[in-house]
Structures are given as structure tokens and as C-alpha cells.
Amino acid sequence: MRIAVIGLGLIGGSLLRALAADGHEVIGYDADPATRELARAAGYRVLGSAPAAVDGTDVAALAVPLPVLPKVLADLAGYDGLVTDVTSVKSPVRALAEEHLVRRFVGGHPMAGTEASGFAAADSELFTGCVWVLCVEPHGTDLADWLTLARLYTGLGARVLPITAAEHDNAVASISHVPHLLAAALAGKLGSPLNEALAAGSFRDGSRVAGTRAELTAAMCGGNATEVARELRQVIGDLEAMLRDLESPDPVRALIPALERAGELRRAWPPKPGVPGVLTGPAVRTLLELGRAGGWVTGIGTDDILTMRPESDRYSS
């Protein structure tokens, strides 16, 4: 398959490398001339504009930050291939695609990445084993296009999870976006030589993603502001409850129930894969049912879809 990757930062660069390693013909573009040179020096075909890069391709994967997407979509006016993206919010991108009259669009979001950024950090193995959300909507998703991307990404070793844009945005607000804000609040606790010297493992891990470029985190959280605000309000409420525990006559005893519940949830995570399954005659409805149960697509056969679900469904019954 012939695929254009627009934007060659950590995610786009890794996608370019991974797709090429999987035998696809890839063409790259990045707005930054130095990044283009870096990718060319690594042996990739990189063109000087987005329209030139997507010309004649089957798929255009847009790996630019959310604030840059409107410009890229405008540049691609008239493109009749399949368009997807990798940004961390999906409802706003879906609206942008409609606004720019993109003919064939399926939103995507690989749950991969590190606090590093840029093509120099790109890694063809970044997506191996990662969850790659591919949006399906009860109305408006072309199943053939969805399957094209699912085949592409399962080929890279990703777990392709089908879910609606709205459900995605709600879930990532709590388990991906809010963690970035907590990390930033924690990093703010440095600021004295003693604190810096005493900070150890719990600080290191809890604040890791605070090292992400501020514009990326701001675009991610700000682009999903309503959902992130609601989840952050809940976290603040939980922390205020812990504050009351700390101020109670027996703080050690008061803290235990909340810490026990958190510990049980955390130790049960990540969910283990269960037994393989097969979807025949799949429809958007069956795909959505799979994703809502935390299941994912592992491969696309000729007439069926290979799937996997978590080992035990603690939430059924």
C-alpha cells in the first residue's frame, strides 16, 4: 500500500519507519525543513509539501498536533484517498474533517509515546503491543475504510480498539490527559535543592510526563477541555476527601479505605488477554461492543476479524 505520513515528529516519524519496515511504500512530509532533512538522511522519501506527498497515495496519515490540523486539512482539499490522524482527541478532529469536506475519514489514536519528541526519537517498534484506537460511529463509518486501517495497524503489532470518538474522548480525559496535569502539579514541587536531592522513585514516575513539551500537553488537554475539566474536578474531589482524612483524629486509619480501593484497582491492571475470538460478518455494532468491553482486533482475515478480549470481564454480570 502507498501511504503518506504528514508530520514527522515522534509519532509520525515512528509510523513512517514502522510502515516502511512492514513493506509499504511511504512518503513523508514535515513543515520543518530540518526535520525533512533528518528523515531524508535516514533514507526516506520526503517531499516539499503536503499536497505533493499525498498525491497518488491510498492513505494519508496526519501526524500533526491538533492546532495544525485545520491548515493540513485545507492543504489536502480534493484528496480522494483515505484520511486518518493520530491526535489524542477524536470528536474535535471528526468535526474538522466534516468541516473540510474530507471524503473518506477514520479517526485514530495510538496510545503510544514518550516524553521525548521529534523525528530523532522515532522508533519503528513504538506501536508494537500498543492500543490503537480507530473510531467507529453508529452512523457515518465506512466499514471497508475502517478495515483497511485496522489491517495496516495490526500489521505493525498494534491492538486496534474500535470505539466512538465521544467515548474515546471521555476515557482518555481520565486515564491519559488528567495524568499529564497531575504530573505537572507534582513537578512544581521541585524548586529547592533539598527537594531535588530527596525526590526519588515515586516522584520520578509520577512526574515523568511533565517533561513533555508544554505545547503538546496544552493542545491535548485544551483540545478536550470539557471532558478533562470534568475528570479533573473529580480528581480534586478525591484529593479533598484525602485531605479530610489527613485532618481527621486518626489519619492513618482514615486513609486506608481509599488507598485499599486504589491499590486493588492498580494491581489488577493491566488486564490480561483472554482467549482469541472471531467476528464474522462484522458490523459497526459488533465492533463497538468489542471495544466497550475493552477488547481489540488482532488481525483482519479475508472474511472475518480476529479479536481478543480481557481475560475476565470483571464488569459483566
Added chain:
Amino acid sequence: MRIAVIGLGLIGGSLLRALAADGHEVIGYDADPATRELARAAGYRVLGSAPAAVDGTDVAALAVPLPVLPKVLADLAGYDGLVTDVTSVKSPVRALAEEHLVRRFVGGHPMAGTEASGFAAADSELFTGCVWVLCVEPHGTDLADWLTLARLYTGLGARVLPITAAEHDNAVASISHVPHLLAAALAGKLGSPLNEALAAGSFRDGSRVAGTRAELTAAMCGGNATEVARELRQVIGDLEAMLRDLESPDPVRALIPALERAGELRRAWPPKPGVPGVLTGPAVRTLLELGRAGGWVTGIGTDDILTMRPESDRYSS
């Protein structure tokens, strides 16, 4: 040197292993018979009571959780060796030692540990490169005793940092105790199969220490409740400011200043070691000055103390 280690969990068990590997004679004790058997099976001398274990030793290292310390200190009544501990709060332990009329006491706290616990997880290399706080007080610290422990722990590869109990408790509230509460709040965001499936790197690291046993985290935070409450109130205030940013007309732009500051602090951490130094004729005052600057002791010579400080002191003008 002959050393008793009371409590053979992750920290105590690791200390037993590390001291034995460094050539010391070690005797262990744990209140749990199964743990005693485990340590004996690993080849260590383990006795059936705390008084029996400390009898005739130079140093007794108490590696039990804070709530158990009063009982252990009562068991050790009359012991005339040097007593130290490894718990994560230092002012309450100092008060306990005074209350129990411990003759020679220097409080300690290795900034090491994982979310694992128990002797089975003990590792003789756990303290290599870690910061080990050894308390010094302007009044009441016996310098010879302090140096005995500093020699012992630098021998294990630890960075021995001198600071008062009060300053320690304030610093660890912000960079060690509060992170455990943030991790617990984050772990509470699991609870649906979709959230569990989509949680990735930022969740994994941000919530890691939520897997710690609830009683340990509760004892740590509850034992330092006043300091932790004050630091948690500040974090809640920082998160409320981010909430206002999210609710502003341009959340992406509004979030950037706080995220930039956090990113700068986080990327500058950990501080790099600078050039070695030497303290001659050391006094409590010079040791405290070293610790407050984020410096640490690397070794104890015959007449001097080998030290290290962070590369650049960003906080001195």
C-alpha cells in the same frame, strides 16, 4: 561491625543482604515466623525475638512500619548500642526515641523502595546510588554516632544526606508522600473495561506507587499528616488553577505557562553531581549546610568527610 536488623520486609531484608555482602556480621528478626524462615532459608542468622537479635550488637537498625515502632522500642529497653530506623517520617520517630529513653539514636531514611514489599523482594543492591537521609540536629546529635552510620551506608553505595528531622519531613511530604496520594487518585480512574484498555504509559507511571500496600502508604502519609496536608492543599490549589485554565475561552493558550514551568523544572531533574569536596573538622553546622544545598556524603575518611554537591547551585545567586 555487628548489626541487628529488626523487620525483614523489602527495606530491612535488603539492608540485611547489603550489610552482609559488605562484610558485616548481621543478625535479623521479624515478627512474622514465615518471614524469619524465608530469611533463614536464604542463609541468614535470624533469631526469635528482637531483644535476642540486638544482644551484643553495635548497631540496631529498626526497619518496621511506624505504627510498630513503639512496641519494638519498648522491647529494646536497656539496649546500649546505636539505634537507627528507616521510616519515612523523622520527627515522630525522634519523639518516640526520646519517649522510650533510647540512649544513642540517629534517625535515618533511605529514599529507596518499590511498590513491591516483603523479604522475597529484598535486594542487596537496593541502596546503591540512593539518597539515605541521616538526621542531624543542631542540638542533640552525637557526631561520632552519626559518622558510624554514615560510614556504614556510604559503604553500601548510598548518598548520605544530613538534614534535620523537621526539614526532612517537610521535603518528603511534597516529593514523596503527596505523589502516593496523587497515584491513588489516578488509580481510581480505572473501573471500566474501556478505561483499563486505553490506559497507557502516562497512567502506568503516574499510578505505579498506588500498588503499594495501603497500610504502608497510610502509615507514611498519616504519620506526617500535618506536613502532607499542607502540601496536598497546595497541589489542590495548583490543580484548581489548571481547572480555571481549562474553563477559560482559550484553554490551550491558558494552560501553557504552568506546563512550561513544570516542564523546565522536570527536565532539569535529577541534579547532576558536581565536583567532589572534603569537610575537615566537620561539625553539625557544616553537615547541615551541605544537606540544605542538596549535597551528600560519599565516604568517611580518618580525619575528614568526602562530599559531593549538585553540579550548579541554581538556587544561590
